[in-house]
Amino acid sequence: MPSTNGWLAERAAGLPDGQWVRAERQTAGRGRQGRAWAMAPGNLAASVLVRLRPSDPPSGQLGFVAGVALHRVAAAHVPPARLMLKWPNDLLLDGAKLAGILCERAGDRVIAGFGVNLAAAPEIPGRATIAFPPPPPDPDAFLDDLAQAFQEQLALWRREGFEPIRACWLKASHPPGMLLSLSGDPALHGRFDGLEADGALRLQTADGVRIVHAGDVALATTARETA
Structure with a gap:
């Protein structure tokens, strides 16, 4: 199929809340901002449909729900200390991209797509990628665990709001004070200072705290020091 997000979007009217789909082969996978996302054999491309409730x-917080769930499943296959959630939607292994999440909203529904390098890392210009060490996780088993973890985190989010999700995300994310830069805006870089209550990124810069609501973040290993 072209993409799991697209497949669900086309059929969403007749599908229930919590419906998953997995592609054995995906020909038009997408990341954020329309970037192509290649799927090698043995990797995972899957999406879930969330029907929003008035309560x-x-x-916009569902990307963090998805990230926490994905991190928990990945941590069963590699030491958690090697994993890191990168704002807003990536999971890193040893500092390289292991997985990405794409959430798309249409009306009263959100489709959360997951691309996970279980067996092989695609080549992405200007970005380091990585896969799980061999033997790779089985895609079906990984998806079963991911679906369960996502349902648990979704239920927690609906029951208690964003704060427990935010706390879990922060424990698995950038260490406080890590240098980050905003791709496309090399002048905007600073030290990670946590998340706002709505999930926006806090950067401590030489000019004070900057709040970032959207954008791609890079680990700024060569950025100049900030106050």
């Missing part, structure tokens, strides 16, 4: 917290 749900803001839907």
Whole structure:
């Protein structure tokens, strides 16, 4: 199929909340901002449909729900200390991209797509990628665990709001004070200072704290020191 997000979007009207789809082969996978996302054999491309309820917290937080669930499943296959969630939607292994999440909203539904390098790392210009060490996780078993973890985190989010999700995400994310830069804006870089209550990124820069609501973040290993 072209993409799991697209497949669900086309059929969403007749599908229930919590419906998953997995592609054995994906020909038009996408990341954020329309970037192509290649799927090698043995990797995972899967998406889930979330039907929003009137009582749900803001839907923009679902990317963090998905990230926490994905991190928990990945941590069963590699030491958790080697994993790191990168704002807003990537999972890194040893500092390289292991997986990405793409959440797309249409009306009262959100589709959360997961691309995970279980067996092989695609080549992405200007970005380091990595796969799980061999033997790779079985895609079906990994998806079963991911679906369960996502459902648990979704239920927690609906029951208690964003704060417990935010706390879990922060424990698995950038260490406080890590240098980050905003791709496309080399002048905007600073030290990681946590998340706002709505999930926006806090950067401590030489000019004070900057709040970032959207963008791609890079680990700024060569950025100049900030106050």
